[in-house]
Amino acid sequence: IAGITQAPTSQILAAGRRMTLRCTQDMRHNAMYWYRQDLGLGLRLIHYSNTAGTTGKGEVPDGYSVSRANTDDFPLTLASAVPSQTSVYFCASSSGTSSYNEQFFGPGTRLTVL
């Protein structure tokens, strides 16, 4: 069982380009999340999805969009990348959206926007 996979592992992107970060889980978890990790700031929630077909905004959603066409996949799209979006991006999932459910994280995508 792979858990959560993310692609690409890393990417260098020119400012203004469009980029989609891929995330797939095989645990049949209902809830999925995208976080960005920046030094000294911990993890901040970008977008989340409670179940297939629904999405919501997190703490830092501007410049990002997501879709949840099925249970397994939760891609994150940067429509027009900017240097401030340079970060490490983590996809996560949990079996439910109850506050007591722990989250499972993917290995991350390191994105550099120049």
Add this chain to the structure above:
Amino acid sequence: AQSVAQPEDQVNVAEGNPLTVKCTYSVSGNPYLFWYVQYPNRGLQFLLKYITGDNLVKGSYGFEAEFNKSQTSFHLKKPSALVSDSALYFCAVRFGGFKTIFGAGTRLFVKA
């Protein structure tokens, strides 16, 4: 405002000694508290959580944490540190379903 604080950027401890990584929180209502560990170039891994009941929670790899409601703290502890425990540790509080606030992280360095 809801917040989680990890007051130490780094904790240094000798192998075999007890370790403590501190976490305090400010959340309205009853919090659900978590500790995660991150090894280099990896995603976060769940260690333990406090939901309700006994204030001392035991988790993976010999770690435990003590919930103290009056001090709004949830410190991570281990009786005897290992070099392999060296990693980045995150405290998190979850509330309102999907909402999770992470602390900034504390780097634990265990010296042989």
